[in-house]
Amino acid sequence: RRLGAERERLRRADRARREERLRLAAEVHDVVGHRLSVMVLQAGALQLTAADEAVRRAAEELRATGCGALDELRDLVGLLNAAEPTDRAAPLEALPDLSGLVRASESVGVAVEVVEEGEPRAVPPVVGRTAYRVVQEALTNVHRHAPGARVRLLVRHLPDGVRLSVRNTAPVAGATGLATPGGGTGLLGLHRRIELVEGTCLAQPCADGGFLVDVRLPAAVGLAEPR
Secondary structure: HHHHHHHHHHHHHHHHHHHHHHHHHHHHHHHHHHHHHHHHHHHHHHHHHHOHHHHHHHHHHHHHHHHHHHHHHHHHHHHHOOOOOOOOOOOOOOOOOOOHHHHHHOOOOOEEEEEEOOOOOOOOOOHHHHHHHHHHHHHHHHHHHHOOOEEEEEEEEEEEEEEEEEEEEEOOOOOOOOOOOOOOOHHHHHHHHHHHOOOEEEEOOOOOEEEEEEEEOOOOOOOOOOO
16 A cells, blocks of 8 residues: 555656646747747848848848747757657758857867768757757857867767767966856756757866767657656
């Protein structure tokens, strides 16, 4: 009887967590999704009506950024819902092009060596976008905290997914980091996003004063129950 009561208590607690997860997912979708959609529409209207070419380009960049944010929001809400994961029926895609991130880093003085191993394979869109965010966040942290460092980006294609390893050397004395805004929660948010797609993340300092972000992402998502 005691075991049965304990199992029932755990079932009720799990059901309450699921219901709260669904409620939060719905609120995020309704509130953030609505505002993003309005922003995208306004940016599109500005692009069509603005007389100045620079304004039109800025409006198009804003619209594209908003569309990307809506795609990511749908991914995350679908994973939070877990009943019908968004990527289960989505067509697979190649990993996003990371060369833009590499060029942006090099433009501010951060040298990036890119090493790619294995045969590239298609992955769910949410995995591709997560991979992009992993590299983006890791390089941004180098810009902020390790000025003058060199970076090695390893992209290893595996039979069951992809591994991303971003390792930087120690910062150079006297070099100045970028004063970019941030609340110090980038890696924490990255960990949570990676967990949602059932990946793993290791982020730790190295003995030589550098830092390592090592992430494994699966070739499929939405097959396991949410933790």
